[in-house]
Amino acid sequence: MIAFLRRGLFALLAASLVLGVHVRPIEAQSQESSRYAAIVIDAATGEVLFARHADSRRYPASLTKMMTLYLTFEALEQGKAHLNDVLTISPRAASQPPSKLGLAAGQTITLDNAMRATAVRSANDMALAIGEHIGGSEARFTNMMTMKAEQLGMTQTRYVTANGLPDARQLTSARDQAILARAIMRDFPQYYSYFGLHDWAYNGRTYRNTNGLLPTGRGYDGMKTGYTNASGYNLAASAVRDGRRLITIVLGGRSTASRNAHVAELMDTGFEVERRRAQGERIQVAQTFFEQRGFGLGGESATGDAPIAYASIRDDEEGEAPGSTAVAYTAAPAPAVLPTRVAPSPSERAASQRAAATAQAAGQAAAAPRAPHNVTASLNGAPASAVAAPSTTPRRTTPPPSREPARAAARAPAGRWAVQVGAFRDEKVANDWLTELNRRFRTQFATAERNVQTAGDWYRSRFTGLTETGAKSACEALAERRVTCMVIGPN
Incomplete structure (x- = not known):
């Protein structure tokens, strides 16, 4: 059998040499898409407008906090928790690495402020404190998270941490995150605006939302960022234009800025599909429209560059692995140009x-x-x-x-x-x-x-x-x- 496989492999390589076919190493092919995944859906209908590796398992990083807050919203609606509940920070919560609010063990904070810190600051300590408050312990709370994911139809998702810090067992997919984002809007519209807070003031300091798309004036009104070394730069984003809402998930970005750029490109294309349909144009398969705009099998943009190709110099993203106290960001190749350039005088x-x-x-x-x-x-x-x-x-x-x-x-x-x-x-x-x-x-x-x-x-x-x-x-x-x-x- 082994000899047969060897002969088959040799024949394939020989044929590639004769025919001039370029065979890329399997490692190179898999590495290109090992973290990247994306999906664009219509929030009202659930129609998938675009998908790339949408069902492949990825690390959620701080997108985990979307489920943490979903269960918190559920507890609030059921009367099991209240916004003015006082949370006492446990030693375990206080020991979480950045990004964090930094309260010491024994200090207190209201549930409302802990939720704001989780949504705006992406505070790992506050997400864990919320989990302990709602579930009694992080282990029990993460079991609740996984069970809820199953109920919502998130077939690729398992939670073992309440804040998304690295754990190889904690997995999700772009499609599952879109399902969760849509569920938050559908089930708890009264609390959705937590994800759209531009900033939050606490103890004399103002914290800015880690989602850089919110202040762009392009209809973005919420959701969540995420980053660890293993996951890359993740973003769940939602925007409303002309009365229509789209949800876009991008996982595995190489930088904050290029991830945001890719989300913006996908959003723009998705809204273009919606606009043309509203004008009577028949676009039955939106995926084809995206691919005509240049979003190919690897998710490349219309310029031909990788969707996530250059690094950010921002310093307000989430932290990395446990034990780290700072996150280093480095420069990389330049961003791609717009399809239309300005001619200099x-x-x-x-x-x-x-x-x-x-x-x-x-x-x-x-x-x-x-x-x-x-x-x-x-x-x-x-x-x-x-x-x-x-x-x-x-x-x-x-x-x-x-x-x-x-x-x-x-x-x-x-x-x-x-x-x-x-x-x-x-x-x-x-x-x-x-x-x-x-x-x-x-x-x-x-x-x-x-x-x-x-x-x-x-x-x-x-x-x-x-x-x-x-x-x-x-x-x-x-x-x-x-x-x-x-x-x-x-x-």
């Missing part, structure tokens, strides 16, 4: 050529600015519709801060040079991207003004009022982080 082209000469060592490309995927407009270019609020909204401790970039205080500009970091069809997107880069590169743009300039139908995001040296060094710093930019000299 002659003056900008000349400026970019000058910048290229000075930044050659940093590998900077002085080409037309590219808009990052995580802030793209929808495929049809239409603005997102207003999102209907859940029937009952949990109390907000403090109102969310404005997402618009703050106006710089009046001051004399340091210089007449500028750094352009993108061009967009949507003015708000242009402003949001300036705000994000200003947060990431505070040192480089400490003296700069944020400015959005119109150019026909485009809005150009620029940092202005810089000296020549300041502009070039800032652009070099961005280039090192694979953020596309262009130095603009005085007109």
